[in-house]
Amino acid sequence: MSTGTNVPQKAALASFVACAVLFSGSLQAATFSDTHVGYRYGTQFTEPNNRKKVTKHILSLSHVSGYSLGQNFFNLDVLQSDSADPSSGNDDNGATEAYLTYRHQLHYGKVFGEPLAFGPVKDMALSAGVDLNTKNTTFAPRKRQVVIGPTFKFDVPRGFVDLSLFYSREWNHCGLPPCGAPGNSNDILFDPYYQINLAWGLPFDVGTVPMTFNGFYNYNGKKGDDYFGVATKPEQLMRTALLADVGKLAWGESNTLWGGVGYEYWRNKFGNHDKPGVDTDALTFNLEWHF
Secondary structure, eight states: OEEOOHHHHHHHHHHHHHHHHHHHHHHTTOSEEEEEEEEEEEEEEOOTTOOSOEEEEEEEEEEEEEETTEEEEEEEEEEEEOTTSEETTEEEEEOEEEEEEEEEEEEHHHHHSSOOOBTTEEEEEEEEEEEEEEEOSSSOOOOEEEEEEEEEEEOOSSSEEEEEEEEEEEEEEOOSGGGGSTTOOSEEEOOOEEEEEEEEEEEEEETTEEEEEEEEEEEEOOOOBOTTSOBOOOEEEEEEEEEEEHHHHHHSOTTSEEEEEEEEEEESGGGOOSSTTOOEEEEEEEEEEEO
């Protein structure tokens, strides 16, 4: 672990701006595109050092598109907690968090004219992206994460399965008084760590009802010491959903409104361990409106 200034954070933001420029340019020649507004609701979320179960309403804007050399993925979640996860200075109001994820894939087959295929893998890609977050709690996190690495794109009958092996750097912030004690910095640059990311979207039919099983799983390696000099442990996060094409069932229009259930599995949240609230098992109600 090493402390940092606003210089690496600015570098992360510059990377995000560069990705955003590429994202906007790629849209001009999109080969496929899907955008949706989503809503998730659950009552069993947790937060580190908090023994209470937290209810959250989560709104999202998600976009995926392909272009001549690869594809883009963008997702913004806005999470509203109940009072069990209070905002800074107000125990009656729940905290609000914004979390943005952007990933870009440069496909080997599209760049060189022939896919790099072997065994169950239909092609390879070079993936890179950023995660950014902010939350109005006393802790006041401001995550800035950059990832890069290869992606194995598996050959499946419908949908996709991608396995990415990422190198990751992460900057963050702690607003608690102990973090800013003499000799400490409120900002932190974690040690480099690896991330294994599995993402999938698998459509299927039950009779005449279109359905989909989608989600992701991340395994993050240790990232050094935290703000208080405590060694972090590997972290696991899985978020998945089973959805039905409600729009087709209700008024005969496919791929508009999807609804179903989801599940969030989180272990050693943010690398924390041996404290309350670091493990999550939360069922959710999910809706997606595609346009």
